Amino acid sequence: MLDRLNADQRRAATHQGGPLLILAGAGTGKTGTLVARAAWLRAQGIQPSRILLLTFTRRAADDMLARAHPPDTAAADRIVGGTFHAVAHRIIRANAEAFALPPEFSVIDPSDVADVMDTLRDANGLVATSAGRRTPRAATCADIYSRCVSTGSHLDEVLAADYPWCVPFAAALAGLFSDFVSYKRRHGLVDFDDLLLLWRAALADARAGPSLRSLFDAVLVDEYQDVNAVQAEIVRLLRPDGAGLTCVGDDAQAIYAFRGADPLHLRALSGYFADLAVIRLSRNYRSHQAVLSLANEIRPQSAGLELALTAERGHGQRPTLVRCHDEATQAREICARVLDSHEAGVQFQQQAVLVRAAHHSDLLEIELSARGIPYVKYGGLRFTEAAHVKDFLAAARMVTNPADDLAWFRILRLHEGIGPVLARRVIETLRIADPDAFGRWPEAAAALPPRSSPAVSNTVGQLAAAAGQERTADCAVTILAALREPLAARYADAAVRFADLERLADAAAASPSLHDALVQLALDPPVSASDLAGRPRLDDDYLVISTVHSAKGLEWPVVHLPQLVDGAVPSDMALTTAAGLEEEQRLFYVAVTRARDTLYLYAPLRMHHHRLARDDRHSYGQLTRFLGPAALAQCEQTQAAPRRPALAPMAPLAAVVDGELQSLWGPPIATASQSRPGG
DNA sequence: GGTAACTGGGTTTTT
DNA sequence: CCCAGTTACC
Numbered sequence: 001m002l003d004r005l006n007a008d009q010r011r012a013a014t015h016q017g018g019p020l021l022i023l024a025g026a027g028t029g030k031t032g033t034l035v036a037r038a039a040w041l042r043a044q045g046i047q048p049s050r051i052l053l054l055t056f057t058r059r060a061a062d063d064m065l066a067r068a069h070p071p072d073t074a075a076a077d078r079i080v081g082g083t084f085h086a087v088a089h090r091i092i093r094a095n096a097e098a099f100a101l102p103p104e105f106s107v108i109d110p111s112d113v114a115d116v117m118d119t120l121r122d123a124n125g126l127v128a129t130s131a132g133r134r135t136p137r138a139a140t141c142a143d144i145y146s147r148c149v150s151t152g153s154h155l156d157e158v159l160a161a162d163y164p165w166c167v168p169f170a171a172a173l174a175g176l177f178s179d180f181v182s183y184k185r186r187h188g189l190v191d192f193d194d195l196l197l198l199w200r201a202a203l204a205d206a207r208a209g210p211s212l213r214s215l216f217d218a219v220l221v222d223e224y225q226d227v228n229a230v231q232a233e234i235v236r237l238l239r240p241d242g243a244g245l246t247c248v249g250d251d252a253q254a255i256y257a258f259r260g261a262d263p264l265h266l267r268a269l270s271g272y273f274a275d276l277a278v279i280r281l282s283r284n285y286r287s288h289q290a291v292l293s294l295a296n297e298i299r300p301q302s303a304g305l306e307l308a309l310t311a312e313r314g315h316g317q318r319p320t321l322v323r324c325h326d327e328a329t330q331a332r333e334i335c336a337r338v339l340d341s342h343e344a345g346v347q348f349q350q351q352a353v354l355v356r357a358a359h360h361s362d363l364l365e366i367e368l369s370a371r372g373i374p375y376v377k378y379g380g381l382r383f384t385e386a387a388h389v390k391d392f393l394a395a396a397r398m399v400t401n402p403a404d405d406l407a408w409f410r411i412l413r414l415h416e417g418i419g420p421v422l423a424r425r426v427i428e429t430l431r432i433a434d435p436d437a438f439g440r441w442p443e444a445a446a447a448l449p450p451r452s453s454p455a456v457s458n459t460v461g462q463l464a465a466a467a468g469q470e471r472t473a474d475c476a477v478t479i480l481a482a483l484r485e486p487l488a489a490r491y492a493d494a495a496v497r498f499a500d501l502e503r504l505a506d507a508a509a510a511s512p513s514l515h516d517a518l519v520q521l522a523l524d525p526p527v528s529a530s531d532l533a534g535r536p537r538l539d540d541d542y543l544v545i546s547t548v549h550s551a552k553g554l555e556w557p558v559v560h561l562p563q564l565v566d567g568a569v570p571s572d573m574a575l576t577t578a579a580g581l582e583e584e585q586r587l588f589y590v591a592v593t594r595a596r597d598t599l600y601l602y603a604p605l606r607m608h609h610h611r612l613a614r615d616d617r618h619s620y621g622q623l624t625r626f627l628g629p630a631a632l633a634q635c636e637q638t639q640a641a642p643r644r645p646a647l648a649p650m651a652p653l654a655a656v657v658d659g660e661l662q663s664l665w666g667p668p669i670a671t672a673s674q675s676r677p678g679g
Numbered sequence: 680g681g682t683a684a685c686t687g688g689g690t691t692t693t694t
Numbered sequence: 695c696c697c698a699g700t701t702a703c704c
Contacts, residue, residue, distance in 0.1 A: 056694065085694060110693080137697075192694065226694090258692060357691045382693085417704095419682045449681095449704090523694070549692050571691055587692080 005029075005036055008281050013037040018275040019242030021224070021266070023250060025309045026295070026593035027286025027555065030248055031060075034220055035067045037246060038079055041218050052216040052238070053081035056223045056256075058524040060553060061086075064222070080216070084231050085192055085523050088199035091212070092190070093519075098208065099198055102188040104515050106401045109522045111385060113191050114142040115406055116183060117176060124176040126169060136166045136173070145177050149193040150228040150260025161577070186433060187403050192523075196230040203237035213237070217244050224249030224269075228260035232268075242273040250307070252299050255549060255587050257579065267302060284309040286555050288316025291599050294634040295592045298626055300585050309593075319592075319599040321564075321627070321635045325642040330604040331367035333640045334560050337600055338373060338543060341558050348374065351558040352544040354551050354591050356571055360563045361545050368543065375543040378550045384525040388487060388497035392504055393518065395479045399466045400515050403433045411459065414486045417452035438464035459486055472517065473509035480505045548591045559595035562602040564624040588626045601627070601635065 002010055009029055012022045013036040024030035038051055048069070055061040061081045068079050082090070089107065096103045108116070118138035126135045136144070144166065147158050155174055159167045166173065184191065190198070202208045219238050221227070224247040227235065239245040247269060254263035270276045284292055289311035296308045322337075324330040338351055355361050361377065368375050383389055391414055397407035405427050412423040429444040430437045438460070445457050462482035469475045480501060487501075488494040507526075511517035544556065563569055570584030592599065603623045627635075650656060 058694090083694065256693075259694070359690075417682070421681060525693095547692065573691055583692095 002036060002040070005033065006283055008279060008283070009033045009036070012279045012281070013040050015246075015277060015279065017243065018277060019239070019245040019269070019273040020247070021269050021276055021278045022246065022248040022281060023278055023305055023307060024248050024281040025250055025284060025307050026253065026590070027284045028281035028309070029283075029285055030222075030281065031064060031067070033281065034222065034246075034248055035064055038064075038068050038218075038220065046217050048077050048079045050215070050217045051079045052087070052219045053079055054084055054087065054219065054221045054235075055081070056083060056226055057553075058083055058086065060222055083523065084199075084227075084234065085195050088195040088234075089519055089523065091202070092195065092198050093515075095202075099202070101190065102401070102403070104400045105188045105190050106397050106404050106407075107195070107519045107522045108184075108189050108191050108406075109384070109525075110142060110146070110192065111139075111390075112189075112406060113145070113180075114139040116189070117141045117145070117180060119406075119409075120176055120179045120183060124179065125172045126176060136163070136169060140166070141173060141176060144173060145180065146193055147260055148177075149197065150230055151262065152229040187405060188401055189404065189406075193230070196228075196234065200230055200234050200237065203234060209237065213240075218246070219244060220246045220248070222248050225251045225254035225263045225266045226256045226261045227265050228262065229265070230260075232265040236272065242275065245273075251302055251305055252307070252586055253552070253590050255552065255583060255590055257583050263302075267305065270304070278305075280307055282307050282309055283312055285312050287311060287593065287596055288313055290316045290318045290634070291592065291595050291597075294319050294599070294631060295589060297631040297634055298585065298592065299589050300582060313596075316597060319595075319601055319635045321601045321603065321632070321637045322640055323623075323637065324602060324604045324640045327363050327604045328367075329640050329642055330562055330602045331364045333602060334364055334562060334600075335367050335371050335373060337560065338558075339371075341598070346558055348541045348543040350556055351560065352546055352551065352554075352556040352594065353560045353562060354546055354548050354594060355562060356548060356569050356587065358547055360568060364562065365545070373543055374541065375545050378544065378546040382525050383500075384521060386497075386500070388491060388501060389504065391483060391487065392479065392501050393521065395463060395483055396476075396508070396514055396518055398463055399475060399479060400513075400518065402437045402467065405432055408432060411463070411486075412456065414490060415452050415456045415459070416489055417449050418456065422448065438467065455485065455489075459483070472511055472514050475514050476505040476509045476517075548587050551594055552590055555594050555596055557596045558598045558600075559591075560600045560602065561591050562604075564601050564603045564627065565605075566622045566625055569624045569626070585626055588624070 002013060005013060006029075009032070012020065012033050015037075022030070022033065024033070034053075038048075038053070041051055042048055053061065053064060055064070061083060065079060065081050069077070080087070092099055092101065096105065115138070121135075121138060121141070126141070140163070144155070144158060144163055147153070147162065148155050151158070155177070156170060159170055159173075183189075184194070203212055216238065219235065221235055226249070235245070235247070247266070249266050251263035251266045254261060254266075270278065287295070287309075292309045292311050299307070301307075322330075322333050324333055334353060338348070338353075341351055342348060353361060353364065358377075365375070365377070384393065391410065394407040394410040397404045398411060401407075408427050408430070409420075409423050412418050412426055413420065418426075425447060426444045429447065430440050441457065441460055441464070445453055445460075448456060459482050462478055466475045466478035466482065469478060483501065484498065487498060491497050504521075508514065508517035508521075511520060546554075561569075566572075566575075569588060570581055574580030574584045
C-alpha cells in the first residue's frame with residue numbers, strides 16, 4: 001500500500017507519535033493517504049475497531065472504509081467510521097438512559113426545527129404585525145439558533161455579525177430559544193446540534209469521559225477545515241494530548257461557514273498542540289497544470305499554511321473564459337460546448353456544470369431540455385423536503401415516538417377539514433406526552449367535525465396498529481397503508497408521490513428498526529427517489545449539474561462554471577462582510593479545482609437580478625472580482641456572438657392583431673358583415 | 680369560529 | 695416554489 005504513495009504521502013502515512021496535520025490541496029491523493037495511514041496504524045498493532053475515522057459526508061466515510069478493507073470484513077475487524085453526527089448518534093443511542101433521553105428519541109432535521117420554532121414564535125412576540133415590522137421567519141430563527149450553538153457565540157454577537165436586521169428582536173429570540181430547548185426536552189427531540197453537544201458533554205464528563213475516550217487509540221479527521229467549534233472540541237476531548245490524532249484538511253477549501261464551520265480551527269491546531277507536525281501534499285494528480293495555474297492564482301493564502309499545486313499530468317489546455325451578451329447566450333454556449341466535447345468522445349457524465357446557487361441553472365436547464373441533452377441536478381431541493389415525504393416521515397415518527405406532537409400536527413392537518421386550531425385541540429386532548437396517547441383517541445375524535453372524523457380515525461387507528469408491530473418491514477407497510485387515502489385526497493399527483501413512498505418504505509424496511517431508518521434519512525437524506533433504489537440506470541449518460549457545495553471532493557474531465565459575475569459569484573448575500581467574501585473566494589477555488597482536463601468559465605454581461613424591482617430586474621453585471629488581471633492572464637478569452645433575431649422588426653403588436661381581435665366582438669362593421677354571412 | 684382557496688412578493692450554500 | 699396575508703365559504 002505504501003509503494004503507491006509519493007514521498008510526502010508516505011511521510012504522512014507513517015508519521016509516528018504526536019499530532020499530525022496533513023495540509024492536503026485539492027486532488028493530491030488525500031483519501032489514499034488516509035487509507036494508507038489507517039493501514040499503517042494497524043500494522044503498528046492497533047486494532048481496527050480502535051481506529052475512529054470522522055468525515056463530513058456519509059459518502060466520504062463509505063469511500064474510505066471501502067478502500068480500507070474488503071467488504072466481507074467482520075464488524076469487529078472494521079475501522080469505526082462515519083460523520084460526526086452519525087457517530088454521535090450511535091453513542092447516544094447506545095446510552096440513551098445515561099443521557100436521560102427516551103430510548104426512541106426523535107432526531108429532527110433543520111426543517112423540523114423551523115417548524116417547532118414556528119409554533120413557539122407567537123408566544124414570544126415574533127409574529128408579523130400588519131404594522132409592517134418584518135419579523136425573522138421561522139427558518140431564519142432556526143439558522144440564528146444553530147449559529148449560536150455551533151460557533152459557541154452569544155446571540156448578540158451572532159446578530160451583530162451576521163443578522164444585523166434582527167438585532168431589534170434579540171430579546172424575543174432569546175425567549176424563543178429558551179422555549180425551544182425546553183420544548184425539545186419535553187418531547188424527546190434531538191436536533192443535529194444536540195447530537196454534537198451531547199457527545200461533547202459526555203466526553204467532558206468526569207465519569208463518562210474517560211471510558212468514551214478509551215474506546216479509541218487513533219482518531220482520523222477528514223476535512224478538518226469544515227469543523228465547527230463543538231466538533232473541534234470533540235476532537236480535542238477525544239485526543240487531549242494530541243497523541244494518535246491525524247487531521248486532514250485545506251483551509252483554502254473551507255466553504256461551510258454558514259453552518260458554523262470556521263477554518264480558524266484548523267489554523268489554531270498548531271497553537272493548541274505544540275508538537276503538531278504539518279505535512280503538505282501539493283503534488284496534484286487530478287488536473288492539468290494549465291488549470292492549476294489559474295487555481296494557484298486565485299487560491300487565498302493564509303500565513304503559515306501556504307500551498308501551491310503542481311500538476312503530475314502535464315500542461316494541458318488553458319481555461320477558456322467565454323464572455324456572453326446575456327444569460328440566454330450563456331446557456332446556448334454551454335450547450336454548444338457540452339455537445340462539442342460529447343462529439344469529441346467525452347460522455348455527458350464526464351462533464352459537470354457547477355453553480356453557486358441552485359437557481360443559477362434555471363435557464364440552462366430549459367435550454368438543455370430543448371436540445372434533448374439529459375442531465376441530473378445535485379444540490380438544491382432535497383427529496384426529504386417534498387411534502388409527501390415529510391408526511392411519511394411524520395407518520396413514522398408518530399409511531400416510534402408518540403410524544404412527538406409536531407408529527408401528530410402534520411398528520412392531523414393532512415386531512416380535509418382539519419386546520420391548525422383543531423389539530424392543536426386534538427393534541428391537547430390526547431396528552432401525547434403521557435403514555436398510551438393512542439388509547440385516548442375516541443375522546444379526541446368526538447371533537448372533530450363529522451365529515452372528517454372517520455377518515456382521521458382510520459389513519460390514526462392504522463398508525464396505532466403500526467406502533468404495535470415488531471418487524472420494521474411490517475411497520476413500514478402499515479404506515480404506507482395508513483397514508484394511502486389521505487394522500488390520495490390531498491395531492492393531485494398522488495400516484496407518483498405514493499410510488500416514491502413505496503421506495504422509501506422499502507429502504508426503511510431494510511433497517512434494524514424504524515428509529516434507525518428515520519435517523520439515517522435525517523442525517524443522510526437521499527437526493528432523489530431514484531437514489532433510494534441504488535443507481536438503476538448506470539448505463540444511461542447524464543450531464544451533471546451541481547452546486548459547488550455538493551461538488552466538493554468530486555472531479556470531472558470537463559467542468560463548466562457559469563454566472564461569473566459579481567452578485568452571483570460572489571453571491572450578493574455575501575458581499576457585505578469581509579469574511580463572507582473570503583468564503584466566496586474559497587468556493588470559487590473549490591469550483592476551479594474540480595476540473596481534470598478542460599475548464600470553461602462563462603461571464604454573462606446582463607444578469608437577471610431578482611432582488612431588484614420588477615421593472616428593473618436586468619442590470620449589467622461586472623465580471624467576478626475573483627478574476628483579476630493575473631488570473632485572467634491564465635485564461636484564453638473569447639466573446640460569444642449574440643443571437644441575431646430571425647425576423648425583421650414588425651409593427652407593434654396592437655397594430656398586428658388587436659384590430660383583428662376587436663372584430664370578433666366589436667360592433668358589426670361593413671367589412672366584417674360581408675365576411676360573416678348572417679352577421 | 681375555523682378552514683380552504685387565492686394572491687402577491689421573495690428566493691445561497693447543507694451535515 | 696414557499697410563505698404571509700386576505701377573502702370567501704362552512
